[in-house]
Amino acid sequence: MKLKGTQILLRILEEEGVDIIFGYPGGTVLDIYDRLHDNKKIRHILVRHEQGAVHAADGYARATGRVGVALVTSGPGATNAVTGIATANMDSIPLVVFTGQVPTGLIGNDAFQECDITGITRPCTKHNFLVRNIEELASTIKEAFHIARSGRPGPVLVDLPKNVMAAEVDYDPKNIKIRNYEVFHKPAPKKMAQILEMLSSAKKPLIMTGGGVILGKAAAELTQLAKQYNIPVTGTLMGIGSFPGDDALWQGMLGMHGTYYANMAVSHCDLLIAVGVRFDDRVTGTIETFATNAKIVQIDIDPSSINKNVVVDLPIIGDTKATLQDLLKFLSEHNYEPVKNQREQWLAQLAAWKKKVPLTYCRSNDIIKPQAVIEKLYEITKGDVIITTEVGQNQMWTAQFFPFAKANTFITSGGLGTMGFGLPAAIGVKSAFPDKQVVDIAGDGSIQMNIQELATAAQYNINVKIVLLNNGYLGMVRQWQELFYKKRYSNTDMTHTPDFVKLAEAYGIAGFRATKPAEVEATLRQGLAVDKPVIMEFVISREECVYPMVRPGASISEMTHDREITN
Amino acid sequence: MEKKEHIISILVYNKPDVLARIAGTLGGKGYNIESLSVNTTTSYEVSKIIMTTIGNQATITRIENQLRRFVDVIRVDNLTNIESIHREMILVRLNLTEDKKEEIKKNIDTYKWKVIVSADSYVILEITGDKAQNDFAMARLEPLGIADITRTGIVALELES
Ligand SMILES: Cc1cc2nc3c(=O)[nH]c(=O)nc-3n(C[C@H](O)[C@H](O)[C@H](O)COP(=O)(O)OP(=O)(O)OC[C@H]3O[C@@H](n4cnc5c(N)ncnc54)[C@H](O)[C@@H]3O)c2cc1C
Ligand SMILES: Cc1ncc(C[n+]2csc(CCOP(=O)(O)OP(=O)(O)O)c2C)c(N)n1
Numbered sequence: 166m167k168l169k170g171t172q173i174l175l176r177i178l179e180e181e182g183v184d185i186i187f188g189y190p191g192g193t194v195l196d197i198y199d200r201l202h203d204n205k206k207i208r209h210i211l212v213r214h215e216q217g218a219v220h221a222a223d224g225y226a227r228a229t230g231r232v233g234v235a236l237v238t239s240g241p242g243a244t245n246a247v248t249g250i251a252t253a254n255m256d257s258i259p260l261v262v263f264t265g266q267v268p269t270g271l272i273g274n275d276a277f278q279e280c281d282i283t284g285i286t287r288p289c290t291k292h293n294f295l296v297r298n299i300e301e302l303a304s305t306i307k308e309a310f311h312i313a314r315s316g317r318p319g320p321v322l323v324d325l326p327k328n329v330m331a332a333e334v335d336y337d338p339k340n341i342k343i344r345n346y347e348v349f350h351k352p353a354p355k356k357m358a359q360i361l362e363m364l365s366s367a368k369k370p371l372i373m374t375g376g377g378v379i380l381g382k383a384a385a386e387l388t389q390l391a392k393q394y395n396i397p398v399t400g401t402l403m404g405i406g407s408f409p410g411d412d413a414l415w416q417g418m419l420g421m422h423g424t425y426y427a428n429m430a431v432s433h434c435d436l437l438i439a440v441g442v443r444f445d446d447r448v449t450g451t452i453e454t455f456a457t458n459a460k461i462v463q464i465d466i467d468p469s470s471i472n473k474n475v476v477v478d479l480p481i482i483g484d485t486k487a488t489l490q491d492l493l494k495f496l497s498e499h500n501y502e503p504v505k506n507q508r509e510q511w512l513a514q515l516a517a518w519k520k521k522v523p524l525t526y527c528r529s530n531d532i533i534k535p536q537a538v539i540e541k542l543y544e545i546t547k548g549d550v551i552i553t554t555e556v557g558q559n560q561m562w563t564a565q566f567f568p569f570a571k572a573n574t575f576i577t578s579g580g581l582g583t584m585g586f587g588l589p590a591a592i593g594v595k596s597a598f599p600d601k602q603v604v605d606i607a608g609d610g611s612i613q614m615n616i617q618e619l620a621t622a623a624q625y626n627i628n629v630k631i632v633l634l635n636n637g638y639l640g641m642v643r644q645w646q647e648l649f650y651k652k653r654y655s656n657t658d659m660t661h662t663p664d665f666v667k668l669a670e671a672y673g674i675a676g677f678r679a680t681k682p683a684e685v686e687a688t689l690r691q692g693l694a695v696d697k698p699v700i701m702e703f704v705i706s707r708e709e710c711v712y713p714m715v716r717p718g719a720s721i722s723e724m725t726h727d728r729e730i731t732n
Numbered sequence: 733m734e735k736k737e738h739i740i741s742i743l744v745y746n747k748p749d750v751l752a753r754i755a756g757t758l759g760g761k762g763y764n765i766e767s768l769s770v771n772t773t774t775s776y777e778v779s780k781i782i783m784t785t786i787g788n789q790a791t792i793t794r795i796e797n798q799l800r801r802f803v804d805v806i807r808v809d810n811l812t813n814i815e816s817i818h819r820e821m822i823l824v825r826l827n828l829t830e831d832k833k834e835e836i837k838k839n840i841d842t843y844k845w846k847v848i849v850s851a852d853s854y855v856i857l858e859i860t861g862d863k864a865q866n867d868f869a870m871a872r873l874e875p876l877g878i879a880d881i882t883r884t885g886i887v888a889l890e891l892e893s
Binding site: 283284287288291292295312317344467468469471472473 | 745748749752753756757760790793794797798800801802803804
């Protein structure tokens with residue numbers, strides 16, 4: 166059967182189960198858009214900026230665990246997508262991003278809207294392709310999906326020259342061959358025996374869960390391991406949700422803004438089982454003092470994540486789900502039992518740390534505290550909500566004060582820390598789960614980075630809810646200036662911000678504002694109930710800081726706390 | 733940990749940008765490529781890259797793991813610690829000036845350098861050897877007045893696979 170490039174593209178997208186594309190048209194993708202116009206199976210969401218398209222596809226992918234898809238034009242369309250691609254790449258999120266390209270005959274000629282997007286995105290994609298002829302189109306698209314979701318996932322860019330998409334070729338799905346590249350799944354059985362041995366001799370074991378547990382869909386296995394053997398758990402920012410945040414074994418996030426007790430646990434444990442983490446510098450503090458009392462087991466699918474920052478005692482290359490399943494089986498076959506009073510002593514020690522320095526803040530009846538808004542949001546929603554965040558203090562307070570119970574419900578840009586991520590990501594999540602409450606917890610700086618996506622939400626009735634914690638500052642940067650630059654607030658005071666309620670109205674969505682603690686609950690209830698996209702603006706205490714905090718270059722066992730609380 | 737030169741053999745799919753990908757990523761991560769040699773193998777679809785780089789064992793392991801992440805990389809071997817032979821080639825032009833002429837000829841005889849072009853006013857030599865041999869040759873060539881020179885990267889092959 167003869168098919169055009171554009172037909173092949175849509176056909177394979179359908180085969181891959183793609184139901185939504187986020188995109189923005191332009192000259193080189195006109196043929197594809199023309200084909201999309203009649204397609205009944207794939208929904209296209211027209212964003213207002215290509216960065217928004219990629220973040221939306223990314224949010225979709227993080228919430229569903231499936232591959233997110235974006236489509237943009239060549240040149241400026243493609244370069245606008247780069248921040249979104251780099252964001253997904255740092256957090257290992259499976260995406261396929263299609264970019265238009267000038268006809269192959271013009272490539273290299275500085276043609277109108279030509280840009281070497283495969284060159285530009287080489288360092289920030291898992292892989293990318295320039296499709297040079299119609300014969301390779303089908304296999305390339307198939308391969309792109311395979312690469313995006315297999316092994317350590319990541320974004321794959323496919324550059325589609327206009328003439329290739331217009332060309333015709335004999336299409337036979339049976340003839341599409343894709344290369345298999347090597348990925349590791351199952352570790353050697355002897356590794357299981359080694360973990361058992363380490364667990365049996367450990368008095369103070371700790372599990373550290375990370376993004377790899379969520380990416381590998383291994384939250385159930387991880388939770389079983391911890392609960393069955395009574396092992397306490399801490400997690401990275403990306404691991405939040407992979408273990409129930411309301412469980413007594415949960416110690417909260419570790420690292421720069423981790424809880425005191427989580428950081429003390431890591432510093433004092435004698436066995437650290439690290440699952441799907443890459444020991445980012447925000448997590449470890451100074452490497453020399455990280456988990457110095459512990460033997461470290463690291464389970465990761467990507468050998469390049471192992472021994473990169475932290476040298477480990479037992480590296481295990483494997484998929485989190487497969488490996489944890491093997492481990493659970495092995496432990497039960499060998500009747501592993503923790504020594505009861507030893508484990509109880511360790512848990513009592515953790516409880517004592519938690520009692521000494523709990524995760525808390527100074528409450529106020531006069532001024533809205535951001536943490537109180539987040540706690541109230543949890544109380545009202547009972548946690549049944551998917552939350553995205555922007556970047557900065559809003560993100561850290563969310564990680565600290567919202568006890569996430571399930572994987573894929575906390576969606577945040579960790580590795581790149583991209584301001585402007587939260588709103589388009591929420592749009593992506595809500596398009597995948599229209600019946601779920603989806604909330605973007607935002608700062609006034611970040612929200613303005615992709616504010617134009619409010620129009621997208623309004624156009625498609627994608628009823629995302631924005632909880633805007635407005636401190637009138639680039640809060641996280643201001644915090645660093647307060648603590649490390651003698652309060653010299655160079656260029657962090659957003660002295661002019663729009664009236665967000667009016668702005669909401671201008672976009673045809675709803676807007677509410679709370680300026681006093683007494684208004685918080687009503688504003689949240691009202692905003693969550695409205696059947697429209699909503700901005701709920703909370704005018705919060707301007708100079709609130711995120712505590713605890715590990716100073717850059719310090720050990721994670723040395724934390725700075727809120728002076729008003731510790732005094 | 734001791735820093736030394738490592739010879740890494742990388743089998744890759746012969747894609748247009750595979751070299752850019754590898755060089756770009758290693759460069760972007762701050763690793764230095766000392767020498768590089770690339771060509772197709774018995775199959776046009778597959779190329780072999782021989783790369784040398786300097787670092788301690790931990791750095792080299794990181795480089796190898798990084799290389800293994802590439803979709804187009806089929807296999808990575810560090811030839812440094814396995815029995816293998818190494819060769820690189822020098823092409824050099826020496827001008828036969830009055831004062832050096834005799835010495836150049838004497839050296840060509842002594843070291844059995846291969847003359848591939850012999851003209852009235854100059855000679856071009858081809859010298860192959862491992863790095864030590866070629867460094868030795870370089871030390872002899874320099875006093876003779878090198879008019880121009882090019883040196884390839886190292887190629888290497890395991891004795892047994
Ligand atoms: C303002 C700000 C402050 C921050 N502060 C903190 C902080 O205090 N604490 C903190 O923890 N983070 C913090 N972060 C986030 C931090 O920058 C990193 O993004 C985060 O620590 C990385 O999490 P991770 O190690 O779980 O790795 P991820 O980036 O999620 O990587 C996942 C790992 O799992 C592996 N993997 C993927 N799939 C699988 C699979 N199927 N099987 C096995 N392995 C797999 C990957 O190879 C990778 O090594 C902060 C970020 C920002 C923006
Ligand atoms: C695109 C981008 N630019 C700059 C930064 C640096 N940065 C990190 S946090 C932050 C402040 C964020 O301010 P706001 O969105 O108001 O959130 P707050 O910290 O006040 O909650 C900035 C500028 C960034 N992370 N991303």
